[in-house]
Amino acid sequence: MSVRRGVHLEPIARRTATPVVTADEMREADRLTIEEAGIPALVLVENAGRAVADATFELLQVEGDSPGLVAIVCGRGNNGSDGFAAARHLWLRGVRVTCVLLGTKEGLRPEVRAQLDMAQVLGVTVLEVAAPHPSPSDAIEASVETAIETATVLVDALFGVGLDRPVSGLAAELIALLNRQGAPIVAVDIPSGLDATTGQGLGEPVHATVTVTMAAPKRGLVVHPGANYAGRLIVADIGIPDAVIDHLGPRVALIDDLGGALRARRPADCHKGQMGHVLVIGGAPGKGGAVLLAGAAALRFGAGLVTIATHADCQGRLEGLQPELMVEAGYDDVGLRDDVMARLIVAADSVVIGPGMPTGPVGVALVALALSRSDLPVVLDAGALTVLAAHPAMLATRARPLVLTPHPGEAARLLGRTTADIADDRFGALDALIHASMAIVVLKGAATLVGEPEGRIAVCTRGNPGMATAGTGDVLAGMIACSLHHEPDPFDAVRIATWAHATAGDLAAADVGEESLIASDLIARLGRVLRGETGPG
16 A cells, blocks of 8 residues: 555454444544545545445335435535435436435535536436525425425435534424434434434434445444434445554454354363353342352353352252352351352452342452452452442452443442433443443443453444343353453453353344343353354344
């Protein structure tokens, strides 16, 4: 690749994960491609328009209306250029297309006007929506409403990643008009009205059926609520070299298919002692099932040995429910059984602490013990996170590696924020949790995030709403503890377990349905995941 202005863009090996970019990173990628790599903007627009046309044409065929009628709502910026280019490609395929321009043709940037003019020369109708003073509500004329209301497929090319303020006025009216129709909508790069970095709405965003995003997924498309507005995500190769994206060093990547990393982990001459001894600490009267799920998940995911250290009143009830699990009474309401817990900690290769665990003085003592061995991988979950939120100074004696697995409510308690704050900026919350703990953090929820102090962030887009049920977090915690023994890189260990957990959830949902799914259904399907079945998604 050529070198210009001192920026050296090295060719790269095949990617092992799909990078996810912020709005600023995407704008810089566009600039580098045009100014440093020497690829004209016209080429990028042409490729983007063709990709949008392909997705639109596919939807037309699904709708069964050939040659079909398409209305493309265009803004005055780069998204508008892509929309006009898509109109031209569709027109050349025999599709009847009408473009709606937000504003007037006067004053358009030359490159946008060029795309508009090329579409018009072919015969594409371009209708303008401009606000007359003092009655802007009358600006959407009947011809525009008719074009949108009669379209078989709609294309949203209003705003792209540059949107940084709430949508209002005519733009908001056009978005509302698009959303009211019930026709499939193709969004260009990102649904208009969506923050490309946080996934939050800037007003009411377009509810897309398909989003054709250019070069790389945007952060706001892979976390909620943005993912709900995006619909099916298509990443279009428009000519931006991989080396340009990688030169920017985006911190975030999708957790792609990691099935290959799960196979052939056991040498032919291995024994159970080599496969890891996981210690699961937790359980209290009425909450013994949590440690049972975590322990069973660790076993099913490949641990050689699993011991549960639980409340004395739970030990007799749990023993034998899963015959492969060892169960010991490690504490009671008064305190720890020091001799038992000391022996178990020494024997463990990794620890899960927190499922069903008491959060009072006994819980504090248990967490302190788990963190006391600096060389022992520890997963803090559930009750252990509640203890940590009340006693953050305990992290000063933390183990390594340390993994925190909060759901949004637990994350809010750890940070002293509200659950709504966490939902508003999941990436920001993840960074704050990592900074506070200097640990690997798994921020659970729709599109689970995994981050580490060194800066890497992984996004798991697998999983389904059926997994919002008691015990699935306990299953994940057990799997992570097992994986920490098998993988040399703790971050890889956590993202592999997160991916496998979500994949098992998708297999379970396909078999029993989301409404009927329970946590043990995931454990029952881990064998299929380990054999390489990935199911839907």
